[in-house]
Amino acid sequence: MALILLVAEVEGGSLTDIGGQLALAAKNVAGAGDEIAVAVMSDDPTAAAESAARLDVSTVFSIAHPALAEGGTGGFDAPVSALAALCSEKQPSVVLLGKTDFGSNVGPRVAFRLGSGFAQDCIDLRAESAADRIAITRPVHGGNAMAVYRFRDRDPQVATIRPNVFDPEGVPDEGTPTGAAEIVQFDAAAAIGETRSRLIEVVAEESKGVRLEDADVVISGGRGLGGPAPFERLQELTDILGGALGASRAACDAGWIDHGHQIGLTGKSISPRVYITFGISGASQHMAGCSGAKAIVAINKDADANIFKEARFGVVGDWEKVLNGFMATVQELTGN
Ligand SMILES: Cc1cc2nc3c(=O)[nH]c(=O)nc-3n(C[C@H](O)[C@H](O)[C@H](O)COP(=O)(O)OP(=O)(O)OC[C@H]3O[C@@H](n4cnc5c(N)ncnc54)[C@H](O)[C@@H]3O)c2cc1C
DSSP states (O other), X not given: OOEEEEEOOEETTEEOTHHHHHHHHHHTTOOTTOEXXXXXXXXXXXXXXXXXXXXXXXXXXXXXXXGGSTTOTTTTXXXXXXXXXXHHHHOOSEEEEXXXXXXXXXXXXXXXXXXXXXXXXXXXXXXXXXTTOEXXXXXXXXXXXXXXXXXXXXXXXXXXXXXXXXXXXXXXXXXXXXXXXXXXXXXXXXXXXXXXOOOOOOOOOOOOSSOGGGOSEEEEEOGGGOSSHHHHHHHXXXXXXXXXXXXXXXXXXXXXXXXXXXXXXXXXOOOXXXXXXXXXXXXXXHHTTTTTOSEEEEEESOTTOTHXXXXXXXXXXXXXXXXXXXXXXXXXXXXX
């Protein structure tokens, strides 16, 4: 019987969506008799651990320590130490984290401490025929190809899962009755001990509305917009549709919009229902960040632009004319 350990995240005292998504992902690899557990870490994880008990898991490991507070002075050192201690004691076969800032920082360091393998940004995972081995799929070559990797026979197999790939609609909310999961306190104080790094300051990124990673609709602009002003127009449309505003790296590098909006290989990964792009050519490094979009709508004046190969709907034309017509129709339909 193997243990699959999920690492949930806590924000403002509550569990974020990623815990539920990991629980769905774990179903892909859990065999009969395997156990799924979730770790919840914070200075006071009581409420978050109770939420985690609503997930389809058998155990919640609740780890409380002042150094695990959000923005705590220990930075990522404390959760790395706590998780490594939990893994050493419970010997999970698989450890899944979200491909978030937290997971991307903590996952590889935990794997390193345990001397095991790590895979970043997985979009699929399945059980292999060999006992307790999993195979993971992740985009490679700037998203131009998908590669399937297998872990060597050393546990735990540690992976981060791209957010929103495992249907977030299946994630239980507050209304879901608490499951049968047992909440177990795990004492990681000795392991956390003195953290070597010290977090001096947290500067919150100024963001308006829904986060890019969580948005159902993302509207992006690229170099084809020609300057910063058109992003204000895109923001208007984004607000009407309740979405999030994105951009290509070219637009961010030009200083037209903050880098926090960048989508792609070196930016954010998004998985919206609809991704609408204005004046973006569709370079592989950009597409690497939006391969999880259910439908891409591209507006570009060049009929041969690469983005049309990936788009479900495309308009060949000047972005401004298309945006004007699109805005008018959306306003008519929504009454905004
Ligand atoms: C290691 C590495 C990492 C990278 N990471 C990223 C990343 O994370 N994200 C990212 O986006 N890029 C990334 N890039 C850069 C990437 O290769 C491209 O250079 C970039 O995506 C291009 O941005 P763009 O599509 O806005 O610009 P361009 O490629 O210049 O395309 C502009 C498009 O606008 C169209 N256009 C022009 N005028 C109009 C108009 N009036 N109306 C409609 N359409 C118009 C043009 O036909 C063209 O297709 C990376 C590159 C490297 C080497």
